[in-house]
Amino acid sequence: MIMPVRTAADLLPLLPELVVVSGAFALLMLDLFVGESRRVLTHALGVALLLVVAVMVATGVGGDGEVLSGMFVRDTAANVLKTVICAVSALAMVYAWPFLRARGLYKGEITVLMLFAVLGMMLMVSANSLVMVYVGLEMLALCSYALVVCDRDSPLASEAGIKYFVLGALASGLLLYGLSLVYGATGTLDLHEIATAAGQAPTSTMLVTGVAFVVAGVAFKFGAAPFHMWLPDVYQGAPTPITLFIGSAPKLAAFGMAYRLLEVAVGPLDGHWRLMLAGLAVLSLAFGNLGALVQTNFKRLLAYSTISHVGFLFVGLAGGGAQGFSAAMFYAISYALMSAAGFGAIIMLSSRGFEADRIDDFKGLNARNPWMAGLVLCVMASLAGVPPFLGFWAKLAVLRAALDGDMMWLALVGVVFAVIGAFYYLRVIKAMYFDVPDGAMPAPTAGRPMGIVFGVNALSLLVLGLAWNPIMAWCIKAFAA
Numbered sequence: 001m002i003m004p005v006r007t008a009a010d011l012l013p014l015l016p017e018l019v020v021v022s023g024a025f026a027l028l029m030l031d032l033f034v035g036e037s038r039r040v041l042t043h044a045l046g047v048a049l050l051l052v053v054a055v056m057v058a059t060g061v062g063g064d065g066e067v068l069s070g071m072f073v074r075d076t077a078a079n080v081l082k083t084v085i086c087a088v089s090a091l092a093m094v095y096a097w098p099f100l101r102a103r104g105l106y107k108g109e110i111t112v113l114m115l116f117a118v119l120g121m122m123l124m125v126s127a128n129s130l131v132m133v134y135v136g137l138e139m140l141a142l143c144s145y146a147l148v149v150c151d152r153d154s155p156l157a158s159e160a161g162i163k164y165f166v167l168g169a170l171a172s173g174l175l176l177y178g179l180s181l182v183y184g185a186t187g188t189l190d191l192h193e194i195a196t197a198a199g200q201a202p203t204s205t206m207l208v209t210g211v212a213f214v215v216a217g218v219a220f221k222f223g224a225a226p227f228h229m230w231l232p233d234v235y236q237g238a239p240t241p242i243t244l245f246i247g248s249a250p251k252l253a254a255f256g257m258a259y260r261l262l263e264v265a266v267g268p269l270d271g272h273w274r275l276m277l278a279g280l281a282v283l284s285l286a287f288g289n290l291g292a293l294v295q296t297n298f299k300r301l302l303a304y305s306t307i308s309h310v311g312f313l314f315v316g317l318a319g320g321g322a323q324g325f326s327a328a329m330f331y332a333i334s335y336a337l338m339s340a341a342g343f344g345a346i347i348m349l350s351s352r353g354f355e356a357d358r359i360d361d362f363k364g365l366n367a368r369n370p371w372m373a374g375l376v377l378c379v380m381a382s383l384a385g386v387p388p389f390l391g392f393w394a395k396l397a398v399l400r401a402a403l404d405g406d407m408m409w410l411a412l413v414g415v416v417f418a419v420i421g422a423f424y425y426l427r428v429i430k431a432m433y434f435d436v437p438d439g440a441m442p443a444p445t446a447g448r449p450m451g452i453v454f455g456v457n458a459l460s461l462l463v464l465g466l467a468w469n470p471i472m473a474w475c476i477k478a479f480a481a
Helices: 008-033 040-058 076-102 108-125 130-148 155-186 191-200 205-222 231-237 240-246 249-265 267-293 298-319 321-349 370-384 390-404 408-434 448-466 469-478
Strands: 065-067 072-074
Touching (some): 008 040, 008 072, 008 108, 040 108, 072 076, 076 108, 076 240, 076 249, 076 448, 076 469, 108 249, 130 249, 231 240, 240 321, 267 298, 267 408, 298 390, 321 469, 370 448, 390 448
16 A cells, blocks of 8 residues: 655644644743743743744634544634633733742743643644544643642642642543543544444443543543542642643633544444533532532632533533534633633732632722722622623523533523522622721732733623624534534
8 A cells, every 4th residue: 555645734734733842842942041030031932922823723824634644633623722722821821920930939841831731732622533632631631730739849739739640640541441442342543433433333331331431531631520529629739820720721622622532433422421421510510519608718719610610511511412512612711711810810919928819818809909809800700600791601501502402400400500609709709899808918919911911801701791702603613514
């Protein structure tokens, strides 16, 4: 058999990934020759690199297609997810600079690790083979473990890193075992060929068991209950900008992985995995909302809130079909922006020696800084799903997808827990506007430029809530036949 001649043009769909990996290696070398006082240069170049790649993907530079013998695919769904992943990751890097610099935690490898994590996320959403799924996942996971423990002198960060690593290894084992069962049942690693084989043998015990393990692995990467045990400790223990990063963009990558593995690969078995996701959605809504009700630490509250939001995202996935995945993608994008703003509020109010990570630290914020209190109000209202903020339309979309998927009971459960979940967000708003601070609060050190960034991030939740149709149309186009 004569193999076709490969040229550089055949790798054009891979161009954004090549730019990211080349830039990461270049910044790794540049950091060796840049002094501590000028290290902002490498960080700024990292942000610029991600923004350039986001524009490249959004404008279709390189074109769509399959490369690497069909292991990598670039299509509309991948382009949408990659654009938002790069944009949100760039935002996380912007938030990270003043916080880490003020505490002496910033090192050049943090930017490089973030870039390689982004590369792993990009590979996950473009995977067309079980091998590529796992390569992208492990690249993201290993970089995340290292980022969590970047504060080497913090016992909380060390504990969080160990828990994340151990439980992450367990989850990777579950996912890898599931993938091996799927491979054993179908005899192929290609996702489309797996779908064909699954359609011919939908009752295969080995295949169904493999799908169950795959769903468990996907649930862990999302932080869904009952695979959520790592999430509160990691969110609390990691430095806040790192928590912001791992709590936003990787959720988009996890959604992309779920789409590739569940819809593209084992779509013929949707009767099985939709019920599994529905059960995980209910557990996540229950554990997340009820756990958040009793939290006093703001980062842990946002962690349990994340579990709840994953539950809503799973409501959309359980709805199935193009509409279910479109709604879930819209929710993932919305949550990434809301999560970045939520942790951004902590960064804006913190200073060296004062992390502003307790709900009590927000007491009386309106009296001290009405503008900042208004921005935090926008973030909390959007997370709670108050109209007309972006979070409201995201929740409405996934609930509608569940109804269209003949899961009215799941939609009703979602509505009930949406009401319960509003309580702990309103508790933060009450603290800002009606409570008196326990003592004098240190002045924030983030500076005016960061105030502008946070302002744009928070107000975008209102602006996009008033003009959400283009984003939803973008998501619908991603899954159009």
